[in-house]
Amino acid sequence: MKIYSAPLQGYTEAVWRNIHNDVFGGIDGYYTPFLRYEHGEIRNKDVRDIERKNNTVENLVPQIIAAMPEEMRPLMELIVNEGYRCVDINMGCSFPLQMRKKHGAGLLAHPDMVAAIMKATAEYPDIEFTVKMRLGCESKDEWRALLPILNDTPLAHITMHPRLGVEQYKKPVDVDAFAEFYDACKHPVIYNGDILTLDDIKRIEERFPALKGVMLGRGLLANPALGVEYRNGRTLDSAELCTLVQQMHDELFRLLSPRLQGNTQFLSKMKPYWEYLMPDMLKRDKKAILKATSIEKYKAAVATALANY
């Protein structure tokens, strides 16, 4: 089974992906956070994130979000010009602002709009398309009306996160509903959602032996070794994990600090990673990292936390 790194806006950008791949590895494909076409343009930040010169990961798949072919084409032009061969279409984003524009999971209740997007994929015969979706936006049966359209489009796979758009990340994943989708989908299927440990991966693999792979999101932020643990069939001990986390952290620090001027910018970029990273570390150590008010205090708090882990 393949292991993919999920797109997470604000987290899995080029610097994180490059360093994660170098330090931990174990990932068969990285997905970029979604690129959007808004107010007649693509944000510079999003362009930089997929530019080849900023990416050392080879198996990188840009993801786009669009409600209609007109929004999709400028994004495709950029991606094709950068020489990518695979593109993922976001039909799962649950940010209310995006869903209101019928982007992401907001598309799922509109089979006609999905059909138009799927039809437009034929304009790019050299590109392999994939879809990342939820069961529905408001009802867990919405995928049923979409499946004939998706099955008729030559997709390389579909990643299913078995929740609704309106649930965001709150309710438990609906693995039984996933099972129905898995049985009915003609394309290879990837499972995504709430996988935190090697045992979680194994459980999913046992129940769904024909899966093409699993996609790891917050679980990979929490334990960046999850992919390599699956590949090697064993979990890392805490000393091994701490060495690699320190290495990854030093690299993030080295590459991000010249770009992020001053304490505030740097700390506000780094601290969110610790909201997820190593959830089982001592509470007081985590608190010290999240409360650090200067880069020096922050680095000392990280060193203490890793030493105590």
Ligand SMILES: Cc1cc2nc3c(=O)[nH]c(=O)nc-3n(C[C@H](O)[C@H](O)[C@H](O)COP(=O)(O)O)c2cc1C
């Ligand atoms: C902060 C955040 C940002 C996300 N950004 C994206 C995104 O850009 N594109 C996307 O398809 N999904 C995005 N997701 C959803 C994740 O890719 C993934 O589907 C979700 O977190 C469930 O998987 P997990 O339980 O392994 O984290 C985001 C999720 C979070 C929490």
